[in-house]
Amino acid sequence: MAQDIKAPSFPESVADGEIAVWHKAAGDPVQRDELLVEIETDKVVMEVVAPFDGVLTEIVKPAGEVILSDEVIGRLEEGKVAKTSPAPVAAPPGTPEQPAADDDGAMAQLGPAARRMAEEEGVDLAQVVGTGRDGRITKDDLLKHIEAARVAPTPVPAAPAQSPVIAAAEPGGDRLERRVPMTRMRKRIAERLLSVSRETAMLTTFNEVNMAPVMALRGKYKEQFQGAHNGTRLGFMGFFVKAACEALKRFPVVNASIDGDDIVYHGYQDVGVAVSTENGLVVPVLRDADFMSMADIEARIADFGGRARNGKLSIEDMTGGTFTITNGGVFGSLLSTPILNPPQTGILGMHKIQDRPMAVDGEVVIQPMMYLALSYDHRLVDGKDAVQFLASIKDFIEDPARILLQL
Missing domain, CATH: 2.40.50.100 (RNA polymerase II/Efflux pump adaptor protein, barrel-sandwich hybrid domain)
Structure with missing residues (x-):
C-alpha cells in the first residue's frame, strides 16, 4: 500500500x-x-x-x-528494494576504467546550486568523479573539476564546441542574451529590500575604529586559541559580536523592534550574522550571544558559513534575531550603508581594514583603520542613541579589555 x-x-x-x-x-x-x-x-x-x-x-x-x-x-x-548498479560501458583498450555517466541523468541528480553551476560553466558531467552518496556529483566535485580544467593546458578542439554559457561578444557578431527565472529566495530578498525602503525611516551613521589593538591581541594568541579550542580560528567577528552585545545592553532601544503600535524590548541578544551564498544573503542567528564564549561564537559562525555554502542551513537557524552584523570588508568594501533586516531596528556594517595616516599624540602615524556603519530605524531609534551606540562599539574594539571587564 x-x-x-x-x-x-x-x-x-x-x-x-x-x-x-x-x-x-x-x-x-x-x-x-x-x-x-x-x-x-x-x-x-x-x-x-x-x-x-x-x-x-x-x-x-x-x-x-x-x-x-x-x-x-x-x-x-x-517494499524491499535491491541496490542496483548500471552496467559498465566497454572502453577502448588502454583506456582507464570510468563509471558510465549520462549527462541528463546526472544533471537531474544535482542540487539547484550545483546544477546552475554545471549549466553556466558548460561542465561535461561524464568527466566529473562524484564523491557523494551512491557516487552523486556534489558542488565541491564541480568546483574541483572546474579549477583543474582551468589549470590544465587546454587542447585545441577539432571543431567549435557549443556551450550554454554566453561567450564574449565579437565586433559585428550576435548580441546574445540569456534569460533565467529568478529563484524564490532572490525574489523574497528583493521584496524585503523594497519593503524596508517603503516601511521604515532608515538612516545610517558612521564612525571609524583603530583595529591595531585587536590585531595585536589576535596575532599574539591565535595559535594558542586554535590549539585550545579544537582548531577553531580566532577571527575579528567574535570581537564585534561581543562588543555588540555589550552595547545593546547599554542601548536596549537598538535591540528592540516595532510590532504595530507597540515597541518590543528584547531582554536577550540574538545576533544575526550575514552570510553570502550563491542564492543570496542569508542571516543565521547566534542565539543568546551574550552568554557565548569567543570560541563558541567563532565555531558557530564557521559552521554557519560551511552549511550555508552547502545549502544545509535550516529555517530555524535563520528565524528570529534582534540585531544583525554584516561584514562587507571580506569582499573589499571600504564603506557602505547596510539595509535593515526587519523587524529589527539596527544593523552594524563592518568594512575593509585599510592603513591610513592618523594623528596620534600630535604625530602622524599609519594605523589599520576600519569604517563602521550603523543603519537604524529612525521611527524608534533617535540619532543620539545611534551615535552613542556606535561610539560604544568603537570603544570596545579599541580597548578589548573593556569587553571582559564590562566597562
Whole structure:
C-alpha cells in the first residue's frame, strides 16, 4: 500500500515553498534515507528523503509547483528494494576504467546550486568523479573539476564546441542574451529590500575604529586559541559580536523592534550574522550571544558559513534575531550603508581594514583603520542613541579589555 510523502512543516515565517527538483521519477526504486526531492522556500532549500525502502509510485506535485506546509507531494510504496548498479560501458583498450555517466541523468541528480553551476560553466558531467552518496556529483566535485580544467593546458578542439554559457561578444557578431527565472529566495530578498525602503525611516551613521589593538591581541594568541579550542580560528567577528552585545545592553532601544503600535524590548541578544551564498544573503542567528564564549561564537559562525555554502542551513537557524552584523570588508568594501533586516531596528556594517595616516599624540602615524556603519530605524531609534551606540562599539574594539571587564 502506498504511503503519502508530505512536505516538511514550515514555520509561521514561511508561507509556502516550491518544488525545486525531483531526484527520482515515478516508478523508480528508492532506498531509505535516499534523497527524493528538494523544496525551495524563501529562506532555504529543504531536502525530503525516503522514510523506507520502496518504489516511488506517484509524483503529486511536479517541479515548479507551489506547495504548502505538510501538503502531499508524492506517494511511496513500501517494499524491499535491491541496490542496483548500471552496467559498465566497454572502453577502448588502454583506456582507464570510468563509471558510465549520462549527462541528463546526472544533471537531474544535482542540487539547484550545483546544477546552475554545471549549466553556466558548460561542465561535461561524464568527466566529473562524484564523491557523494551512491557516487552523486556534489558542488565541491564541480568546483574541483572546474579549477583543474582551468589549470590544465587546454587542447585545441577539432571543431567549435557549443556551450550554454554566453561567450564574449565579437565586433559585428550576435548580441546574445540569456534569460533565467529568478529563484524564490532572490525574489523574497528583493521584496524585503523594497519593503524596508517603503516601511521604515532608515538612516545610517558612521564612525571609524583603530583595529591595531585587536590585531595585536589576535596575532599574539591565535595559535594558542586554535590549539585550545579544537582548531577553531580566532577571527575579528567574535570581537564585534561581543562588543555588540555589550552595547545593546547599554542601548536596549537598538535591540528592540516595532510590532504595530507597540515597541518590543528584547531582554536577550540574538545576533544575526550575514552570510553570502550563491542564492543570496542569508542571516543565521547566534542565539543568546551574550552568554557565548569567543570560541563558541567563532565555531558557530564557521559552521554557519560551511552549511550555508552547502545549502544545509535550516529555517530555524535563520528565524528570529534582534540585531544583525554584516561584514562587507571580506569582499573589499571600504564603506557602505547596510539595509535593515526587519523587524529589527539596527544593523552594524563592518568594512575593509585599510592603513591610513592618523594623528596620534600630535604625530602622524599609519594605523589599520576600519569604517563602521550603523543603519537604524529612525521611527524608534533617535540619532543620539545611534551615535552613542556606535561610539560604544568603537570603544570596545579599541580597548578589548573593556569587553571582559564590562566597562
